[in-house]
Amino acid sequence: MLDAPTNRPALPPEIARRRTFAIISHPDAGKTTLTEKFLLFGGAIQMAGQVRAKGEARRTRSDFMQMEKDRGISVSASAMSFDFGKYRFNLVDTPGHSDFSEDTYRTLTAVDAAIMVIDGAKGVESQTRKLFEVCRMRDLPILTFCNKMDREARDTFTIIDEIQENLAIDVTPASWPIGMGREFIGCYDILHDRLELMDRADRNRVAESIRIDGLDDPKLAEHVPADLLAQLREELEMARELLPPFDAKAFLEGSLTPIWFGSAINSFGVKELMEGMAEHGPAPQLQPAEPRQVAPEEDKVAGFVFKVQANMDPKHRDRVAFVRLASGHFLRGMKLTHVRSKKPMAISNPVMFLASDRELAEEAWAGDIIGIPNHGQLRIGDALTEGEALRFTGIPSFAPELLQTCRAGDPMKAKHLDKALMQFAEEGAAKVFKPMIGSGFVVGVVGALQFEVLASRIEGEYGLPVRFEPSQFTSARWVHGPKDAVEAFGQANKQHMATDNDGDPVYLTRLQWDIDRVARDYPQVRLSATKELMV
Numbered sequence: 001m002l003d004a005p006t007n008r009p010a011l012p013p014e015i016a017r018r019r020t021f022a023i024i025s026h027p028d029a030g031k032t033t034l035t036e037k038f039l040l041f042g043g044a045i046q047m048a049g050q051v052r053a054k055g056e057a058r059r060t061r062s063d064f065m066q067m068e069k070d071r072g073i074s075v076s077a078s079a080m081s082f083d084f085g086k087y088r089f090n091l092v093d094t095p096g097h098s099d100f101s102e103d104t105y106r107t108l109t110a111v112d113a114a115i116m117v118i119d120g121a122k123g124v125e126s127q128t129r130k131l132f133e134v135c136r137m138r139d140l141p142i143l144t145f146c147n148k149m150d151r152e153a154r155d156t157f158t159i160i161d162e163i164q165e166n167l168a169i170d171v172t173p174a175s176w177p178i179g180m181g182r183e184f185i186g187c188y189d190i191l192h193d194r195l196e197l198m199d200r201a202d203r204n205r206v207a208e209s210i211r212i213d214g215l216d217d218p219k220l221a222e223h224v225p226a227d228l229l230a231q232l233r234e235e236l237e238m239a240r241e242l243l244p245p246f247d248a249k250a251f252l253e254g255s256l257t258p259i260w261f262g263s264a265i266n267s268f269g270v271k272e273l274m275e276g277m278a279e280h281g282p283a284p285q286l287q288p289a290e291p292r293q294v295a296p297e298e299d300k301v302a303g304f305v306f307k308v309q310a311n312m313d314p315k316h317r318d319r320v321a322f323v324r325l326a327s328g329h330f331l332r333g334m335k336l337t338h339v340r341s342k343k344p345m346a347i348s349n350p351v352m353f354l355a356s357d358r359e360l361a362e363e364a365w366a367g368d369i370i371g372i373p374n375h376g377q378l379r380i381g382d383a384l385t386e387g388e389a390l391r392f393t394g395i396p397s398f399a400p401e402l403l404q405t406c407r408a409g410d411p412m413k414a415k416h417l418d419k420a421l422m423q424f425a426e427e428g429a430a431k432v433f434k435p436m437i438g439s440g441f442v443v444g445v446v447g448a449l450q451f452e453v454l455a456s457r458i459e460g461e462y463g464l465p466v467r468f469e470p471s472q473f474t475s476a477r478w479v480h481g482p483k484d485a486v487e488a489f490g491q492a493n494k495q496h497m498a499t500d501n502d503g504d505p506v507y508l509t510r511l512q513w514d515i516d517r518v519a520r521d522y523p524q525v526r527l528s529a530t531k532e533l534m535v
């Protein structure tokens with residue numbers, strides 16, 4: 001049997017009900033607030049404010065971890081699972097810091113859809129645009145939530161135009177706001193012909209929907225003041241003429257985004273957005289891999305590591321590898337093959353994350369994210385299968401564009417710095433090179449702010465003040481070739497050589513000329529700007 005919009009075999013019901021997605025936004029647009037309301041409606045928390053104490057300054061991931069430490073438990077908001085009606089939502093957190101890191105890209109390889117949150121007064125902002133581009137590279141379906149409609153926002157058509165022009169994607173209204181700012185009373189749900197009114201008295205309450213029989217239904221006038229109703233009718237008529245209707249295929253292909261208007265802090269519009277994700281969002285999709293792609297309905301379990309997080313429990317220094325299951329039905333205790341090392345691995349204590357706790361995962365299905373505690377065996381990009389030598393592709397590795405030397409403020413603590421940097425290298429937060437000659441480490445990142453983030457994390461998590469200084473090198477290249485040739489090359493270029501966190505040889509330089517010279521003088525040696533994540 002084929003599923004109409006996707007043209008793929010119908011999935012087992014447990015897989016078909018899964019929706020795995022991320023929320024992308026510019027800082028301050030309301031991602032945290034929206035996440036909290038999702039968890040509230042998903043029944044994962046009892047009361048808004050449980051995730052973030054009311055009135056408290058905005059929570060960052062590190063605040064969250066501090067909170068966890070204070071409570072003496074080890075949880076993380078990296079991936080949260082909860083039920084919404086008959087659906088299972090897996091919400092994968094995109095890293096919150098304002099700089100852009102590889103982490104962000106990789107997170108988006110683990111999801112099937114994204115929700116783009118924009119601030120109604122600010123429209124499309126820089127970070128939203130960058131994240132959107134990543135979603136587009138993967139043709140991810142995108143649902144848009146225009147937040148803060150309880151404040152003065154831009155005109156609805158202007159907002160929609162801006163998205164269409166700026167992001168080159170068609171926009172279809174799923175709901176239409178009635179009034180704005182102080183006058184905002186709610187939305188007309190275009191997909192279901194319902195009137196949704198905002199309850200200003202109780203931020204956590206959602207008023208009952210009012211079923212409407214088209215725009216001429218006299219019931220509308222009972223709830224909407226005459227001037228706003230006239231405006232609504234006029235705008236909706238224009239919208240019908242100017243904007244495309246909802247089209248499931250275009251949405252699933254990533255060329256059309258439905259937009260909902262609401263106010264996350266008032267819990268308004270959130271339920272409709274969740275219904276949109278449930279009813280129209282994609283079930284787990286095919287995952288690109290070599291030598292063949294992996295379909296979710298396959299019986300055998302396969303998955304890939306898209307994120308490694310260390311220090312989730314500061315006392316144990318354990319690591320949790322986050323695995324997106326690409327296929328099958330996983331049961332706790334299963335023995336899977338760690339494809340890179342070709343070794344079997346018994347997965348005896350996998351965890352799934354609920355908002356307020358982390359639980360042992362007795363079972364999981366394609367589309368789910370499980371956390372596997374380990375001591376460093378599992379790396380980003382690794383595949384776990386029931387024996388097949390699969391390599392998941394599409395998990396990007398980036399050439400570090402900026403290099404700096406990192407030194408411990410206290411030279412006696414250089415050893416600890418070694419450990420801290422190795423941890424970040426394993427997490428994929430930075431590339432770390434130990435030069436053959438001289439002291440210190442050369443650290444490579446993709447965006448300049450990452451140096452600051454690293455410095456503050458090393459200080460916060462290891463109690464180790466560090467300095468980043470300009471490096472004499474500007475480029476790093478991994479050295480490949482027959483062992484003898486690579487060794488001879490290394491011996492002849494000691495001043496330029498370093499090893500990465502796996503002990504693999506890296507050539508550091510500041511001149512393109514040097515790189516060209518290597519190609520000329522050492523024909524057996526090959527330099528590459530990225531190290532493939534898999535061997």
Ligand code: G4P
Binds near residue numbers: 034059148
């Ligand atoms: P982020 O994760 O995308 O950075 O945004 P976050 O949810 O933290 O929201 C940023 C600010 O916007 C917060 O205010 C939040 O309360 C506010 N906000 C979120 N949704 C809405 C909304 O629908 N309407 C209005 N008017 N404001 C909204 P803050 O002052 O920074 O923090 P707080 O003191 O309120 O916690």
